[in-house]
Amino acid sequence: MKTYDYTIEPDVIEKNPTLSEINDVVAAPMEAPPSNGWKVALGISFTMLIIGALSLGYSLYYGLGAWGNNQPVGWAFPIVNFVFWVGIGHAGTLISAILFLFRQKWRTGIARFAEAMTIFAVMTAGIFPLIHTGRPWLAGYLFPLPNQHGLWVNFNSPLLWDVFAVSTYFTVSLVFWYVGLIPDFAMLRDRTKKKINKFFYSLFSLGWRHSNRHWNHYEMLYLVLAGFATPLVLSVHTIVSFDFAVSILPGWHATIFPPYFVAGAVFSGFAMVQNVLIVLRKLFKMEHIITIDTLEKMNKVLLATGMMVGYAYGMEFFIAWYSGNPLESFVFINRAFGNYAWAYWIMVTCNVVFPQLFWVRKLRRNLVVMFIVGVFVNIGMWFERFVITVTSLSRDFLPSSWDYYKPTLFDFGILIGSFGLFFTLVILFIKFAPVVSISEVKGVLKSSQPHHH
């Protein structure tokens, strides 16, 4: 068997490109006329978005009776989709902030794109808390605005913590992303020949002039933002898990939920980033910037977080038995062998079994294998939230109200629409903004930094 020496750091950027080549490669998709592939992709995702919009419009007009939600399963697709999409967002912050603090240089090629995905995923997720009441225009009451009723929001409620966590997360991610984009927009501004592009690039770059007096503050700001984004990203999914854990329902009321949710979020987010990057690097000829080594490292993260999630599944069963609480053990036996056993075993197979392929180096570096596993992971993680939400609710404390939850066509329409929205935003982003952080990639090139004797 061949052995590999992993102590030697491979080059973050392959083929040793010059600085101006980096500019050219990243600017190319924005300068070239839209390709047919891009148009088709936009058409498909926009159609999905329209399907979602129509389903949602009908649901709001007709009322939420159009959905499958009913007693006892009052929380269903909307919360499942919300947790799923917030989770997708977590990979971006992990890559851009936590890996930055750990000085992982391989993040530079993928950080910008992952951050953009964070923002789009949180936007998509944000739709569900708004629509799940059927009256999205009343969402203003979620914020502590002074109103004629003299009422305030309930600061003791996890649902309110969610409002603060998700909106803060979105704002901070947006600031982080935009601050990173300023130098790149400045580069594009200095490069472009079209007048309209020049206007917008000037507007967004704010007149950045590549000054090292500015870089001095800029790097400090980046450190500060990374330092704040790191606990923030952990807090967001922790608070999302409180939505469940603070209630008293067996299967939800567990202290393992915060770390379990955070690990699951990173897991699904990495799978999504990896999937889209595989397509992107091929499409834009960025194989030397988003290298196979980078993807391999992402797969290792997938393997690790997948096993954390698997550990959580096992630990939930252990605690259900060890606590001696008959309600707890009933819920977990019901999860694995009851009405929704099919969903449970999809979840376990996709999340725990398939990522084990990544123990093998060859499979870890095989684009087809990693793409398929990534898709499976996202299916599995969606089902994880479905299993947690629906199995516990459908078998609550009163056997007389037990029921089998079935989603309707409108539920699926809105789910498809959420993917449509996410991918529409992603596809527009890759056409109109630099998908790779030019200044960061330049900074990690071998030839770019002074070598002192």
Added chain:
Amino acid sequence: MEIDNKKLYGVGALFTSPNKVSDAAAKIAEKGYQDWDVHSSYPIHGMPKKMKLKWSPLGYFALIFGLTGTSIGLFLTYWTMSVDYPMIIGGKPSFSLPAFIPVLFELTVLLAAVGTALTMLFVLFKLPNNRHPLHDTDYMKEVSVDKSGIVVEAKDKLFNREEIIEIFKQLGADKILDINLDSDEVNYQPKILEPKFLIFLVIVAFGISFLGYFVNNKLLFMTPFNFMVDQQRLDAQSKSEFFRDGFGMRLPVEGTVARGQVYYQYKGKPELAEANLINPLVPSEKVLALGKKKYNTFCSPCHDYHGTGNGRLNGQFPNPPSLHSEKVRNWKDGHIYHIIVEGQNIMPSYALQLTEDERWSIIHYIRALQRSMNAKEEDLK
């Protein structure tokens, strides 16, 4: 020479090698220039040290903004939950700090991150600044691609064009060039209250005011699809198309007793009722008032307001016998109660219309009516 210097913004030197530019920066800093800068499209390691720049103060800003966020959160949660509208939730004190920590944390992060970023961009860098003399120069176009450059500005006290060009040459610059001000840049006087900026401020002010008004007064009170409010219903006594018997009002299901009612155990046994049932109410003003009200509603149409039997329905129904007869006066309360519950001859049961207390009150009122028609001697005293 004097005129030339006025139009000159500064002298720039371009370098390809990061080693050279970083040595050059150290040299320029040593010479004691103040108004100069190094430009590169990415941060060069160790450059702040070479340029003798101060440590960035942004960390302190982050601390101040963060603590401001915490304080705002603490005040907001304390004032709303404990002062303005105190609420006890889950048996906890109205100010339960552990439950507020998520909100405090999020507000800390929000203000720290946004505040620090805005401070850097708008206070320290004074951006947006698209009119800086360096924009659209050849120097800038090279720097943003693959060169790094040093500019010494003409306004520096030590500035001397020839001397600086000489220094740059010694430092091994690839290219040395003058950066001149454009004609409109020479005449341009920066001022805060530019018309464009004022218009921007007015638009923002109007936008926020309108949005605030719209959200707080219109949006949060919107009821666009209120057809769900209109539910189908039947008025009392009206015909139902839904139930087979056509009655809009429903009878209790056979064999059931509604909440608050008692099963009547003397069905078809008036003697037993008379023997066992005792009026539980004491005749008070309140009881008599209730009895009068219910009697006038349910009994008087046939029995007349005074119990004579010559009621308003005279002619449509056969008159019932008078309530003042010897027979009725001698009935015990239980007997009358039985008749109210079960009915008698043509009179139907009034069990559904009258509650137990109402029946007994009516009986007290009937007794009062009987007494009024057959008053005894001592009643006059």
